[in-house]
Amino acid sequence: MNTRFLTLCLALGLAACSNTPPPPDWQMNAKSSLERATDAWLSGHSRIEAVEFARARSEVARTGQPERVARVELLRCATRVAALVFEPCAGFQALAPDAAPAEQAYARYLAGQALAADAALLPEAQRPLALAEAQPQAQSQAAIEAALARIQDPLPRLVAAGVLLQRGLASPAVAALAADTASAQGWRRPRLAWLKVQQARAQAGGAVDEAARIQRRMDLVAPAHP
Numbered sequence: 001m002n003t004r005f006l007t008l009c010l011a012l013g014l015a016a017c018s019n020t021p022p023p024p025d026w027q028m029n030a031k032s033s034l035e036r037a038t039d040a041w042l043s044g045h046s047r048i049e050a051v052e053f054a055r056a057r058s059e060v061a062r063t064g065q066p067e068r069v070a071r072v073e074l075l076r077c078a079t080r081v082a083a084l085v086f087e088p089c090a091g092f093q094a095l096a097p098d099a100a101p102a103e104q105a106y107a108r109y110l111a112g113q114a115l116a117a118d119a120a121l122l123p124e125a126q127r128p129l130a131l132a133e134a135q136p137q138a139q140s141q142a143a144i145e146a147a148l149a150r151i152q153d154p155l156p157r158l159v160a161a162g163v164l165l166q167r168g169l170a171s172p173a174v175a176a177l178a179a180d181t182a183s184a185q186g187w188r189r190p191r192l193a194w195l196k197v198q199q200a201r202a203q204a205g206g207a208v209d210e211a212a213r214i215q216r217r218m219d220l221v222a223p224a225h226p
Helices: 004-011 025-043 047-060 066-083 100-108 116-121 125-134 135-150 154-166 170-185 188-204 208-221
Strands: none
Touching: 025 047, 025 066, 025 188, 047 066, 066 100, 066 154, 100 116, 100 154, 116 125, 125 135, 125 154, 135 154, 135 170, 154 170, 154 188, 170 188, 188 208
């Protein structure tokens, strides 16, 4: 089972993601649509993402279980954070009263407002990072960068980097790792977002040549038509 499939299984709470018995149609339909929606958003294709996400949400809503729909909404919001689009997770907020503590904790995490007690409730990949954030500032930056680098799946790594930026903890090393991660996947939207972060820092530091070099990369990435 690849990590993307596992992520989606966890997002949907699908016990039937194991080999047997065969999952019902709604689960497989939702999984396929969520995969396409995620890739479309990160690649810069907003219209495709909207269609695929609506289809996935409709499939999950067939169960009549708001907590499952809440997880789907959180996954969508996570893709926004991965691309540094920081906005209220409106779809989740409407379902928050029926969400479990783990979903509530993840929503706070995506908003850059995680509590110390939330670490144990977060997805496994994010737990070490949340713990590193809680350390004294003088000790935390190296631990944060190491924890981020240990996240193997590119999407959770980009989500974590986005959370760090919200909290003012995204060092140049974090920005570089996030930009390289997006580049390796061919994900235009987060790649361009992190290049903009790097360029702004270069400009603020008076590094004119570096800012120009980053601009040439941004021109090459050129976001896809939405």
